[in-house]
Amino acid sequence: MSEKGRLRRYYKQKRKALGPVRKADLDAQVAGQVLDYVKAHRRFQHFHIFLPISKLTEINTFPIVRELLADGKHVYTSVTDHVNGGMKTVEIFSNTQYINDKWGIPVPIEAKEVMEKWIEIVFIPLLVCDLKGNRIGYGKGFYDRFLSRLSPEVFKVGLSYFVPEISIEAEPHDISLDICILPSGIIEFN
Numbered sequence: 487m488s489e490k491g492r493l494r495r496y497y498k499q500k501r502k503a504l505g506p507v508r509k510a511d512l513d514a515q516v517a518g519q520v521l522d523y524v525k526a527h528r529r530f531q532h533f534h535i536f537l538p539i540s541k542l543t544e545i546n547t548f549p550i551v552r553e554l555l556a557d558g559k560h561v562y563t564s565v566t567d568h569v570n571g572g573m574k575t576v577e578i579f580s581n582t583q584y585i586n587d588k589w590g591i592p593v594p595i596e597a598k599e600v601m602e603k604w605i606e607i608v609f610i611p612l613l614v615c616d617l618k619g620n621r622i623g624y625g626k627g628f629y630d631r632f633l634s635r636l637s638p639e640v641f642k643v644g645l646s647y648f649v650p651e652i653s654i655e656a657e658p659h660d661i662s663l664d665i666c667i668l669p670s671g672i673i674e675f676n
Contacts, residue, residue: 497613515669537592619662619675
């Protein structure tokens with residue numbers, strides 16, 4: 487098994503072992519850190535955010551979505567095309583309703599695709615990152631392909647329960663993070 491594969495398996499198990507009470511506490515801490523960051527960086531108005539896959543114990547981003555929308559921000563998410571390996575961007579609103587697709591990803595009902603040129607900041611799911619901003623996701627490359635279509639100036643933000651590894655081997659197609667937001671604070675890269 488590759489080192490990335492080993493880390494992927496380890497952090498999936500570590501996330502599942504959190505338990506619902508600890509997870510809810512960490513979710514609230516991450517959300518608090520994100521919202522503090524957004525308040526300190528008012529220039530950002532257009533946010534792309536992943537929606538949590540519950541069965542994979544992902545960080546609950548719905549409270550972040552609610553607060554961003556309440557603050558008048560534009561919020562987008564992606565609808566994944568698992569056949570072609572792509573993602574299309576859709577805008578979400580406070581009254582958006584969701585249904586889980588067959589992989590457990592919340593998908594906005596009646597969502598309309600929008601142009602990605604407005605996106606200023608992307609919140610990226612991950613299992614763990616390293617001290618240089620390299621990250622390990624689920625190994626399917628959806629976010630690397632998505633990020634490669636965006637302007638290089640788009641700010642890339644990982645959300646993680648866990649402190650970074652020292653080093654993760656990066657592959658040529660990997661796109662690194664600008665910062666990672668943890669329950670305990672923010673790590674800046676570059």
